Amino acid sequence: MLLSHKIELTPNNKAQTHFKKAFGCARLAYNWGLAKWRESYKNGIKSNHFALKKEFNALKKEKFPFVYEVSKYATAQPFTHLNLAFQKFFKDLKLGKVSYPKFKKKREYQGSFYIGGDQIKVIQGDKKDYLKIPNLPKIKMTEKLRLQGKINGATITQRGDKFYVSIQIDTTQEEFNRTQLPIKNNHTLGVDTGIKAFASLSNGLQVQAPKPLNRLTRRLKRLARQLDKKQHPKTKGDRTKKSNNYLKAVLRLNRLHTRITNTRKDFLHKLSTALVRHAKVLCLESLKVKNMLKNSRLAKALSDVSISTFNTLLDYKAKYYGREILRAHTFYPSSKTCSGCGSIKKDLSLNDRVYQCGACGVVIDRDFNASINLVKHLVSGVPTEFTPADMTAMLGDLATNRLATSMVETGMQQKPLKIFC
Ligand SMILES: [Zn+2]
Numbered sequence: 001m002l003l004s005h006k007i008e009l010t011p012n013n014k015a016q017t018h019f020k021k022a023f024g025c026a027r028l029a030y031n032w033g034l035a036k037w038r039e040s041y042k043n044g045i046k047s048n049h050f051a052l053k054k055e056f057n058a059l060k061k062e063k064f065p066f067v068y069e070v071s072k073y074a075t076a077q078p079f080t081h082l083n084l085a086f087q088k089f090f091k092d093l094k095l096g097k098v099s100y101p102k103f104k105k106k107r108e109y110q111g112s113f114y115i116g117g118d119q120i121k122v123i124q125g126d127k128k129d130y131l132k133i134p135n136l137p138k139i140k141m142t143e144k145l146r147l148q149g150k151i152n153g154a155t156i157t158q159r160g161d162k163f164y165v166s167i168q169i170d171t172t173q174e175e176f177n178r179t180q181l182p183i184k185n186n187h188t189l190g191v192d193t194g195i196k197a198f199a200s201l202s203n204g205l206q207v208q209a210p211k212p213l214n215r216l217t218r219r220l221k222r223l224a225r226q227l228d229k230k231q232h233p234k235t236k237g238d239r240t241k242k243s244n245n246y247l248k249a250v251l252r253l254n255r256l257h258t259r260i261t262n263t264r265k266d267f268l269h270k271l272s273t274a275l276v277r278h279a280k281v282l283c284l285e286s287l288k289v290k291n292m293l294k295n296s297r298l299a300k301a302l303s304d305v306s307i308s309t310f311n312t313l314l315d316y317k318a319k320y321y322g323r324e325i326l327r328a329h330t331f332y333p334s335s336k337t338c339s340g341c342g343s344i345k346k347d348l349s350l351n352d353r354v355y356q357c358g359a360c361g362v363v364i365d366r367d368f369n370a371s372i373n374l375v376k377h378l379v380s381g382v383p384t385e386f387t388p389a390d391m392t393a394m395l396g397d398l399a400t401n402r403l404a405t406s407m408v409e410t411g412m413q414q415k416p417l418k419i420f421c
Contacts, residue, residue, distance in 0.1 A: 006166040008142040013310040015136050019156055022070040027104045030078035034101055049083035056349055063073040071134055077114035108250045114156040117204025120154050131165055146179055147171050161256040176320055188382045189279035190371035193307045200367035202375050202383040210267050216260050223253045246359055264306055270401040274315040276321045278394045285334055285372040286313055286327045339372035365408040
C-alpha cells in the first residue's frame, strides 16, 4: 500500500537555490518532451514517453549539461507525468472534453520535482527528522515522518514562500491501521453533493462547506487585479523588469491560493474520512463531467472541483478502510424521484429546495430526498437506521473536526464554525 506524508521543509538559501534549479530542469524536460510529442503527432507519428526519455537522455550531456547538477530523477519523472497527461487527454476526449497537455510556465514561488527512493534518506533526529538528498547537506523537516516502511520516492514542491516534501512510502495495512482512527459503524449511507449543503446524507445530516471560501475567493479576484497593475512584462518579448511590488503581490496571491486550497482540502479530507469511518457502503451520484463544463459561474465551478476531489478521496479511503462505494448511473433521476412512493416528478426546477410529491403527498428536503433515493436505487433497500448512539458518534466525529452540520428533519443545528481570516 502506497501512502504519502507531506511535511514542510526549512531549507537554507543554498538548498532553496538548488530546489529552484531542479524545478527548472523538471520543467525543461516536460516542455521538451511535450514539444517533441506534438511534433511527432503533427507528422502522424505515434510517440511515447519511453522513447522521448531515451532521446532526452542521449542529448542532455551536450545540450543541457546543467541538468547534471540536480538529481537524475528531476528530468526523468516529467516524462511519466507527460504520459499521464496524454492518457488523461485521451480519456477526456471520449467524454467530450478537450484537455490537451499544456506547456509548463515558469511561475514565481512555484515548482516541483521528484526524487527516487534510492536517493532519499530520512535521518531521525531528537525532535525532528531530516531529509537527505544528493548534492545537499541534510534539511530539517518541521515534523517527524509518521509512517514506517520503504521510501518509494519523494516530491519536493514550493508553494508561496514555503517548501514541502511529500514522501511516498510503501507500507502495510497494519501500519495504515496503526496511524488511523478505528472504523466506527457498518451503515449504508446515501450521499448527495451540491452547492446549498456540500453533502446531504440519508440519515438526515447535512454538512456545509466552510464559509470563508467564498470570501477568500472574492479577495483572490481583487489581488489578481492588483497584480496586473504592477510593473511586469505583459507579453513574451517584453523586457520590462518585474518590480519589487509585483513580486510582493505575486507572493500575496500565492499565499492566498495556498490558503484556499488548504481550507478546501482540509474540509474534504475530514469529511471523507468521517464518512468512510461511519458507513460501510456509501451510495453516491455519478460524476457528471459534461454538465460541469457548461457552468461558468465561479461558485459552481469551485463546487465542482471540490466534488470531484471529494470523490477521489472517498475512492482511495474506501479501499484502505475496506469500505464500498456505489455510484448511480448518470441518468438516474435521484432528485426527481419521490423517496416515499417512487413516482417521478417531471417539473422539478433547481430552485425547488423542497420536494413535494403530487402522488403521495410527501414533503421533504430536496437533497435529503435525493440521498435516500441513491440508497434505495443502489442497494435496493432502505438506508440502515442510525441509532441515537451512532448518530451521536458521527456528530461528535464531525464536530471534533469542526465541520458545520445541520439536521434536515428536526431543524437541529450545530453552530457553524467561524474561521478568522
Ligand atoms: Zn411520493
